[in-house]
Amino acid sequence: MATSSDLPTGPTDQFTPSPLNQLLYGHIHSAAVRAVAEHHIADRLADGPRTAEQLAADSGLHAPSLRRVLRLLAMHGLFTQDEKDTFGLTDAGQALRTDVPGSQHAVALLFTDEMFRRAAVGIPDAVRTGTTPFEAAYQVPFFDHLAVSPGERELFDTGMASMSGRTDDLIVGSYPFPAEGTVVDVGGGRGGLLHAVLRRERALHGVLFDRPDTVSDHVLDTEEVRGRWSVRGGDFFSSVPSGGDLYLLKRILHDWSDEECVRILGAVREAATPGTRLLVIDSVLPDNGDPHPAVELDIVMMMLVTGRERTAREFEDLFSRSGFRLNRVLPTPSLPSILEAEAV
Known part of the structure; x- marks a missing residue:
């Protein structure tokens, strides 16, 4: 019978994702970024690494789910994860803070907003018909929509300014x-x-x-x-x-x-x-x-x-x-x- 010491622990030499696999997970990555941006996780790590349990207690989140999201984003270079299961910010992750020069927090919220997600769903139809996916989804051109949607216009202007x-x-x-x-x-x-x-x-x-x-x-x-x-x-x-x-x-x-x-x-x-x-x-x-x-x-x-x-x-x-x-x-x-x- 195999023991725990016999089980493989190093994934890098066991399986290398293909370019196709990496692309297929793209929407998951952006959703994970939105989750930490919405809940200001980077701001909560400004003073140093913390566990998922500590972060969840401060923000009213579900610690096991938060840990899984942070583990994914640590794998992609936004956070660090150490042997004590604490998470910290990398240089790239610092951009998700709201209180740093050049903050990209507003950009993260804009590019993962429902407007962009709904438009992206229409790309297969755009390839077939040449129509603009946003206009097909919302029945109005993008900038006309912003003109009558103050909240989304503010999100767009703030994201562009960032x-x-x-x-x-x-x-x-x-x-x-x-x-x-x-x-x-x-x-x-x-x-x-x-x-x-x-x-x-x-x-x-x-x-x-x-x-x-x-x-x-x-x-x-x-x-x-x-x-x-x-x-x-x-x-x-x-x-x-x-x-x-x-x-x-x-x-x-x-x-x-x-x-x-x-x-x-x-x-x-x-x-x-x-x-x-x-x-x-x-x-x-x-x-x-x-x-x-x-x-x-x-x-x-x-x-x-x-x-x-x-x-x-x-x-x-x-x-x-x-x-x-x-x-x-x-x-x-x-x-x-x-x-x-x-x-x-």
């Missing part, structure tokens, strides 16, 4: 912004990128332009940029503020179809004078089909909206149709690149 907060300084450091003049951030959300630009160049002025309900919660009112900004609400399909020396479109065009992008770029071109520069900050897919992290983001776009991630050649086509000329593409240390175009 994602941007990690990249804004990296983007600003990757481009020679002018020392003076006016920068217009079109679709600039709460103003994180514009704030980073104005903080870097002390003589620049800025205009934040986005939906009125979004810009009303802007982050520009700080001492560092005081007196050098204004806020405008409106619809970038119709018109954008004129008089800018430089226009910004960060993570905007990937939300929209080619025809809708031409309308947005056309509104910017109407506001700009010949020679005015435009920076489109978006992921740029390789032309040759090489792997790229934005390919996953492209599927998110397919799920939710009419947009997609694009190659440099596809961006160049949009610019030429809208009265702009692509000058250059600059990489950044983050996912998006900077496409510099000029009004012709």
